[in-house]
Amino acid sequence: MMDWTDRHCRYFMRLLSPSAFLYTEMVTAAAIHHGDADRFLRFNDEENPLALQLGGSEPEWMASAARGASAYGYDEININVGCPSDRVQSGQFGACLMAHPDIVAECYRAMLRATDIPISVKTRIGIDNKDSYEFLASFIERLVEAGCRKFVVHARIAILDGLSPKENRTVPALNYDRVYRLKRDYPGLEIVINGGLADCEQIDEVLQHVDGAMVGRQAYHQPYFLAELEHHFNPQTALPYRREIIEKMLPYIDRELSNGEPLGRITRHMLGLFAGQPGARAWRRYISENAHREGAGTEVLISALNAMPIAA
Numbered sequence: 001m002m003d004w005t006d007r008h009c010r011y012f013m014r015l016l017s018p019s020a021f022l023y024t025e026m027v028t029a030a031a032i033h034h035g036d037a038d039r040f041l042r043f044n045d046e047e048n049p050l051a052l053q054l055g056g057s058e059p060e061w062m063a064s065a066a067r068g069a070s071a072y073g074y075d076e077i078n079i080n081v082g083c084p085s086d087r088v089q090s091g092q093f094g095a096c097l098m099a100h101p102d103i104v105a106e107c108y109r110a111m112l113r114a115t116d117i118p119i120s121v122k123t124r125i126g127i128d129n130k131d132s133y134e135f136l137a138s139f140i141e142r143l144v145e146a147g148c149r150k151f152v153v154h155a156r157i158a159i160l161d162g163l164s165p166k167e168n169r170t171v172p173a174l175n176y177d178r179v180y181r182l183k184r185d186y187p188g189l190e191i192v193i194n195g196g197l198a199d200c201e202q203i204d205e206v207l208q209h210v211d212g213a214m215v216g217r218q219a220y221h222q223p224y225f226l227a228e229l230e231h232h233f234n235p236q237t238a239l240p241y242r243r244e245i246i247e248k249m250l251p252y253i254d255r256e257l258s259n260g261e262p263l264g265r266i267t268r269h270m271l272g273l274f275a276g277q278p279g280a281r282a283w284r285r286y287i288s289e290n291a292h293r294e295g296a297g298t299e300v301l302i303s304a305l306n307a308m309p310i311a312a
């Protein structure tokens with residue numbers, strides 16, 4: 001998720017869930033091809049298994065970005081055909097590409113020639129007035145012809161004209177049935193469902209129909225949910241104490257600070273750690289007020305813990 005799942009966030013999430021498959025923010029192929037590739041591609045080894053999400057529609061640049069992803073050790077590359085933002089539409093990538101399956105297929109083929117890493121596609125169930133199962137299935141078939149076997153499907157359409165990106169994550173209705181039907185009709189494909197998943201029971205239910213579940217906002221706003229999910233699916237992994245997670249973040253934070261990274265850039269992802277718990281507000285407030293101060297270091301997190309009304 002752009003501006004959210006950066007490498008700091010993913011390091012933190014990995015501590016909460018040893019086995020979740022994590023995705024980067026979307027990076028444009030153009031940024032990698034023309035810009036400072038290392039800035040966009042580097043990550044901490046601890047983050048694996050990890051997918052790089054790419055946005056773009058230029059086969060040569062997508063192939064070049066795929067080569068970069070191979071060199072950096074990503075486990076998967078995911079093509080973004082789901083993002084509805086204006087900026088993205090003008091650059092011809094994201095959800096508007098659902099109307100141009102040939103372009104996506106051409107990118108897919110070029111990437112396939114450039115790398116051995118599995119390549120998946122993240123898509124919506126439709127766009128604008130192209131809101132039918134047949135439209136979705138024909139898009140998927142074009143990608144299958146190109147070699148794609150894994151699809152992450154955000155189970156709502158994108159309205160490209162008139163809704164903001166945020167509205168496009170809430171206003172169009174969720175339609176899980178359309179995604180389930182895809183799996184029924186193409187049982188050989190790996191279908192991962194996404195959109196509105198917020199508790200373990202719901203995820204158990206969708207997994208009756210598809211192969212995987214992707215969780216976005218709930219994992220960011222309530223990161224401890226990732227630990228609960230891990231425990232739910234791997235009961236041998238004990239639920240960690242939140243304090244433990246914080247303690248494991250401290251050496252990482254020290255290392256990043258010594259490389260010049262500001263504390264707030266890391267701690268902003270940890271604000272939701274106590275969501276729904278007593279003291280959640282005190283935790284958030286202490287960090288928000290203190291992480292940006294000149295010279296702030298890991299003592300801010302220790303003090304934030306101490307500022308909570310009960311032991312974490």
Ligand SMILES: Cc1cc2nc3c(=O)[nH]c(=O)nc-3n(C[C@H](O)[C@H](O)[C@H](O)COP(=O)(O)O)c2cc1C
Pocket residue numbers: 001002003004024025026053080082083122154169194195196197214215216217218
């Ligand atoms: C701040 C934010 C940034 C996002 N950025 C991306 C992105 O870069 N690539 C992508 O495929 N989806 C992105 N999304 C969409 C999510 O991946 C997900 O499809 C959507 O939020 C629905 O899932 P959820 O209900 O579990 O959050 C973003 C969502 C949010 C809230």
